[in-house]
Amino acid sequence: MIEIKDKKNCSACTACVSICPQKCITMKEDEEGFLYPETHREKCVNCGLCQSVCQHIHFPEKKDIPMAYAGYNKNEDLREKSSSGGVFTLLAESILNEGGAVYGAGFDKDFILHHMCIENINDLEKLRGSKYMQSIMGDTFPKIKKQLETGKKVLFTGTPCQCEGLLRYLKKKYENLYIQDIICHGVPSGKLWNKYLEDKKINKYDLEKISFRDKKTGWKDYSLLFKYRSGENVREKAKETSYMRAFIKNASLRYSCYNCKVKSLGRHSDITLGDFWGVEYVLPEMEKNMGVSLILVHSDKGENLLSKVKENMVITPVNPLDGIKYNKSAVNVPDIPKMRASFYQNAENKGIEKAVKKAVKPKISVTVKNILKKVIGKQKKY
Numbered sequence: 108m109i110e111i112k113d114k115k116n117c118s119a120c121t122a123c124v125s126i127c128p129q130k131c132i133t134m135k136e137d138e139e140g141f142l143y144p145e146t147h148r149e150k151c152v153n154c155g156l157c158q159s160v161c162q163h164i165h166f167p168e169k170k171d172i173p174m175a176y177a178g179y180n181k182n183e184d185l186r187e188k189s190s191s192g193g194v195f196t197l198l199a200e201s202i203l204n205e206g207g208a209v210y211g212a213g214f215d216k217d218f219i220l221h222h223m224c225i226e227n228i229n230d231l232e233k234l235r236g237s238k239y240m241q242s243i244m245g246d247t248f249p250k251i252k253k254q255l256e257t258g259k260k261v262l263f264t265g266t267p268c269q270c271e272g273l274l275r276y277l278k279k280k281y282e283n284l285y286i287q288d289i290i291c292h293g294v295p296s297g298k299l300w301n302k303y304l305e306d307k308k309i310n311k312y313d314l315e316k317i318s319f320r321d322k323k324t325g326w327k328d329y330s331l332l333f334k335y336r337s338g339e340n341v342r343e344k345a346k347e348t349s350y351m352r353a354f355i356k357n358a359s360l361r362y363s364c365y366n367c368k369v370k371s372l373g374r375h376s377d378i379t380l381g382d383f384w385g386v387e388y389v390l391p392e393m394e395k396n397m398g399v400s401l402i403l404v405h406s407d408k409g410e411n412l413l414s415k416v417k418e419n420m421v422i423t424p425v426n427p428l429d430g431i432k433y434n435k436s437a438v439n440v441p442d443i444p445k446m447r448a449s450f451y452q453n454a455e456n457k458g459i460e461k462a463v464k465k466a467v468k469p470k471i472s473v474t475v476k477n478i479l480k481k482v483i484g485k486q487k488k489y
């Protein structure tokens with residue numbers, strides 16, 4: 108039986124729901140909009156399968172050091188439309204060209220983020236680009252298992268905890284399964300994103316597309332882009348929006364993100380993709396304006412998949428430690444701010460803008476610090 112006593116111990120990967128032979132576990136939304144499993148006790152036969160697949164109950168670390176690369180997609184259009192260097196698109200195209208299926212996070216018609224299956228290259232744009240919220244897994248895992256059993260190639264992509272959940276649920280290795288996770292800062296809830304749109308008085312049905320990483324203002328200094336059906340495009344610098352400030356400053360993350368088991372250089376996935384922050388110090392000659400991916404390869408299968416797409420990339424091997432030097436999200440869990448407990452409640456009652464101001468204390472500038480030192484220093488003399 109699965110019983111979540113501490114929210115830090117469930118990442119909503121859905122391995123427990125998917126493996127339950129009695130179908131007696133369902134995911135239920137909490138007040139913040141995050142999903143948690145709930146066991147219907149009358150149907151539970153205490154077989155223990157749910158606990159056996161839970162990454163928060165037992166997590167065998169993988170200590171191997173991966174191969175690391177800096178690289179990007181030679182197709183400048185696809186690179187610009189992607190969050191980092193557009194490597195996900197290349198890996199996905201390779202699987203689709205061989206008749207396989209690709210799973211990743213995409214918005215449905217109501218702008219709710221789900222994991223979905225793509226079998227046609229024209230649909231890949233649904234998965235392309237980072238969406239900074241937790242995607243709903245639904246019955247993704249059993250669907251993948253069925254496809255794998257028929258011999259179909261499957262590329263599953265997602266957050267590290269989602270990838271780990273799939274591996275746990277499957278319980279055995281499939282040669283036709285490729286797993287690509289991301290370097291993940293953490294995830295806010297989809298409910299918070301809807302609240303943000305509500306605060307901004309944006310009707311989501313007026314929108315054609317949302318991009319969380321529009322690079323017109325740069326890869327590092329990216330914007331949120333709201334593409335309206337009317338043809339209007341509205342950009343806001345990400346760092347200046349309350350939603351992204353709450354995300355970047357860790358105020359809105361799921362509780363399990365502060366207790367992530369999977370963040371590490373060694374992983375059970377085949378490939379990890381992230382941003383190569385700091386590439387200018389490691390490879391000053393590499394062109395970086397439209398984004399460079401950090402690619403960590405954990406298995407021979409991952410290396411084979413990457414080698415199939417290398418001709419369409421600019422790619423250079425790097426020392427993995429150089430790769431993560433400026434990207435601590437790869438290995439470090441975020442600190443939990445004191446105000447995390449009341450953040451969602453404040454956002455609901457007073458709006459996200461006010462909730463962020465309360466949660467994230469502005470850094471004291473050097474000038475203010477010096478003035479304070481003088482004042483405090485003077486006071487000490489008396």
Ligand SMILES: Cc1cc2nc3c(=O)[nH]c(=O)nc-3n(C[C@H](O)[C@H](O)[C@H](O)COP(=O)(O)OP(=O)(O)OC[C@H]3O[C@@H](n4cnc5c(N)ncnc54)[C@H](O)[C@@H]3O)c2cc1C
Pocket residue numbers: 188189190191192193194195196210211212220234235236237238239240241242264265266289290291292293294380381382383400434436437
């Ligand atoms: C919530 C979140 C936090 C991230 N934090 C960091 C970070 O701290 N440091 C860093 O270097 N990189 C981070 N990334 C990853 C990075 O921004 C890129 O998405 C990744 O490097 C792949 O880039 P790409 O250009 O190859 O492909 P893209 O086309 O940009 O990425 C598409 C891929 O991202 C997946 N994806 C998009 N949104 C989600 C989601 N909500 N949940 C699960 N999978 C999703 C898709 O399934 C697909 O596999 C984060 C991504 C997300 C979604």
